[in-house]
Amino acid sequence: MTMAPQLLTRRRSGIHGRQNATGWLFIAPVVIILGLFLALPVAMAAWVSVSDWTGRGSPFSGTTNFVGTENYSAILSGGGLAERDFGTALRNNFYYVILTVPLQTALSLLLAVLVNRRILKGRGFFRTAFYFPSVTSSVAITVLWLFLFSASGVVNKLLALVGVAGPNWFQDPNGVLHLLAGSLGITTPPAALAGTSFLGVSWWDWLSGPSVAMSAFILMAVFTTSGTFMLLFIAALQNLQGELQEAAMLDGATGWQRFLYVTLPMLRPTLFTVITLGLIGTWQVFDQIYTGTQGGPAKTTLTPAYLSFSTAFNNQQWGQGAAIGFLLFAIIIFFAIIQRLILRERTTVPRRKRFNPPPPQGGTK
């Protein structure tokens, strides 16, 4: 009896040993590929961001020197063009994120709920139709968008039908909030806002809102991504049990209440995924800008991802370009954490959301 467990343990560890080796062998291709194409480039970029590499020869050669945080401080506090460009890019992308993420999440949820209804005829058609923009190349859609939103394009023709003179979308650098303020008679910025600045951009300009050109990009992002996220929501909706809906119906909940208090809370994990993916995707917007406007008009569609590219490739400021990449990474992590805190699972239900008194302690969740 005393021998048996020992034998068992020894044999088990032997098996584990071999399993370990086999396991490593099996994941070796992925480890090598990830190391080669992800870990190593990231490490190299990290080095470039603190070096004075000029783009010629190896960044590890003797002619490249360590310059500490010089590249980062040029972007964050240099007082020059680099700082202002970064500030402008952050401003543009911030409005892009703050408008795109809620809109695409709400729209995709709405679409998912609509096409998930059993009574809807031709659900397959609608699902395919809504998903279609997501599988189309972003470059193709950007070109399409440039045509649709040109000065004499389809969108402006449609607006003209209802008597609205449409803007010259992709050429209009005016901020939406500035236009709004202008219509209220505020055309010159208050001294308090114009005189002070952050990252080289005055507070008045921080409050400009997305430019008309950026608004067109926001519409495009909502159009292209809501299909993808609709798919996630549909999958989640189909996992929900019908019993809960029935129970809520028996309790006398209206359709809206059932959605708000039963369906939506159960979609929380999916909602988290969608918002996280949305945040990451929108902070990294690049393709559309590169194909569409290259940052113009008046730098109002400049984004950190595109700025990183143009700083490195067009201006040969490789260190600053890499530094912008890492700052963008930090921003994305920051927002993901904030979002995680807001959406975290609470163990108790807020009083105003309760149908019934809370269950006794230790009850099932």
Next chain:
Amino acid sequence: MTRTRTLRMATGAAAAVGALALSACGSGFSSPATSGSAEATGSGPISVLIGSSGEAETTAVKSAVADWSKTSGTQASVTVASDMVQQLSQGFASGKPADVFYVSTDQFAGFAANGSLEPYGDSLANKDDFYPGLAKAFSKDGKLYCAPKDFSTLSLVINTDKWTAAGLGDADIPTTWDGLSAAAKKLTDGPTTGLAFSPEIARVGAFFPQAGGSFVSEDGTKATINSPENVKALGFVKSLLTDGSAKYSSDLGAGWGGEAFGKGLSAMTIEGNWIGGALSKDYPDVKYRTVELPAGPKGKGTLQFTNCWGIATDSKNKPAAKKLVEQLTSTQSQIGFAKAFGVMPSVQSAAAEFKSEFPAQAASLAGAEYAQTLPSQPGAADVIKDLNAKLATLKSSDPKTILDAVQTEMTAVLAK
């Protein structure tokens, strides 16, 4: 969706460089210090990388290089870049760049500063034949880095049908700012704007030298952007925009001045020689003539644009590359290029033949006498981009405020 793509962008070219380093087992990088060794031997095929304007240019360059290859016995191939800057940058970083390639004025400073460009210009046999203004654009610290390939200047392009329809004659061809303003007003009619140009300093800036202004001082050390002359010039452009006789091509829904002009949205535009090719291809029915830009208070002025034939420091066969460039910039080759795709030869010895061959472009060639070049100091391209961004809202801004802001930026760049 764009996650992987953008992550790669965020880490810059380093990704490609890193992969190269490993896959080539260490030979991917040749550090600048050791790259000189191959220079002495000077053998191997020559690769040429060009950013082509179209089929005509590609064919012309390919056949010129093939001709040279036949007579010299050195193999040579021409590649057309889809993204010139990116492909060049990747080449320089990997230590295996193309041997001969186009370099634009705004890229020149960056590539010259990091040592990617071989400063071979001073040893060229036809060095003194280049227009001094062009050679200056590609010189750094007194050294001519690369041979100017060809050039273009801005001139005033007039739609002759609209001109006569507005009751204007030869005597009305504007030679002064007042004349330009009057003609533009007369030509503005319904959907047609008198004058249209792109919202960028590469067009608007043509008025600066006419007022006696410049971008940087003669020796290139001081910014002169907010000089009273430039403020006056920009004020004149603003007055044209505000009274409606001139408009930005973007406000007319056109991508550039040539498109606005070709579509008949404007009766005049300010463009370079390249407009000829574009008009005959896309708008063959438009009748037009090209004249010199009007003189401002301080005489005539225009801007010129040029590229050069760069040779990589890391090239394995620099002697042959230099011979190829000598051949490509020779008078005869350049006249051939001019015929093929409408550029102006960068050498003075070709001027007479060019003039007799292309009388319609006499105005553009005349501009070479007094043309200025946009500043090409390191970092200046960024300042110009910022100025372009500010020009987009010129109609509602104060010219002096714009130029003051840009002056500060340019001063900071030149101080480096």
